[in-house]
């Protein structure tokens with residue numbers, strides 16, 4: 047399999063000084079409430095998200111993953127609504143998910159096919175991409191994360207770090223405008239954690255990153271602290287982390 051001459055649009059390799067960045071879609075939460083088994087997890091959330099790098103921090107069980115899943119319709123609210131560029135995740139979930147990708151904490155949750163390239167091609171086939179364009183797109187996405195050599199490997203036999211990079215490439219190959227990450231570095235050693243951090247920092251789409259890794263969000267545009275069923279702090283990374291340390295440790 048040969049990589050295309052240039053980096054894939056939307057790939058990490060495309061990101062370079064002066065490269066045009068696609069505008070992030072505007073994600074709006076209006077009066078959003080979610081509960082499980084009659085227990086409220088998030089309530090009365092009103093948020094407008096349009097920055098390119100947004101971090102989400104908070105204690106275990108505070109509702110961060112739930113908030114992340116609301117953003118592309120993996121969870122639909124019990125109250126209120128979530129709009130992505132005006133599209134309601136309840137009624138246009140499929141369309142929203144083509145614009146807002148999701149990288150799970152455990153990459154095994156998103157790998158379906160045994161071979162890496164097959165797994166990545168599956169999503170593109172579903173998108174209706176012409177068959178002859180698929181191998182080039184897959185190769186380009188893998189190369190952009192420095193993992194072209196994994197194309198023909200068995201997905202389930204990869205190391206944790208390799209799997210997480212493959213999961214990220216599998217989302218990026220779909221060319222989303224925003225990628226939501228649910229604790230992308232939790233299972234990784236320091237080297238792979240830094241690879242993922244650099245990949246997220248450099249990628250062209252916007253990103254919303256849920257994490258307990260407070261250093262990860264230090265250069266972000268905005269950080270939300272989820273606490274007591276809502277957003278307890280919303281602001282610059284330094285202040286958000288300081289608020290979190292003071293109130294939640």
Ligand SMILES: Nc1ncnc2c1ncn2[C@@H]1O[C@H](COP(=O)(O)OP(=O)(O)OP(=O)(O)O)[C@@H](O)[C@H]1O
Nearest residue numbers: 082083087104105106107108109110111112113272
């Ligand atoms: N599908 C579900 N069914 C029942 N309860 C759930 C479900 N998903 C989440 N919860 C509960 O909702 C609460 C919030 O969970 P969530 O995963 O959003 O928190 P979190 O902040 O991401 O936690 P962590 O940092 O531990 O990953 C928790 O009490 C969790 O047990």
